[in-house]
Amino acid sequence: MYYVARVINDECSKYNCKQCTLFCPEPNTLMYNDEKHHAYVNEERCKGCALCVYVCEHLLKRNAIKMVMPEVHAD
Template identity: 35%
Template sequence: MTQLKGWRDIPIGGMILEAGNAVEYLTGGWRAFRPLFGEAACIHCMQCWLFCPDSSILVDVENEKMIGFDLEYCKGCGICASVCPVNAKVIRKGGEELERDDPRLCILMVEEGKFGEEDSE
């Protein structure tokens, strides 16, 4: 177990002395909901990549395609689903209020543990 620092050991102002140490915190453990690809076809516009606060959108750089979610760091905030233009189109087209786990969406948000991990990408 990591030894917790006492108040005398913590730098003034809580400064971060080692840049890039966020990679050590697997924020995916905080998640209550998780993003999944739905039925609607992704147009690879990368809006989700641009807005994800945890850099958790996986991209095939060579082919310029969004390919899934990095669940080690994805906190399940749902921002990707909110900004996805394909989601907006599906919702508008349906003319009804869709649940956030409706499979017709491009990115849907499901409760953690509801579907298998293999469905995530």
């Protein structure tokens, strides 16, 4: 098990920048919802590289994405 990216919606919607989506190396993983004005992560596709966190937190100083342990769903 590894960490995946999770967007903090309220924090992300303050900026409407979409920069994190440009840097995610995994297609269809980090996307932007134009209606809700925040990015979101398809956690099943996220490889845990944390590049989006680096862009958001370290380069842009926005702190709207964190790495978290994914929730385990019992079937």
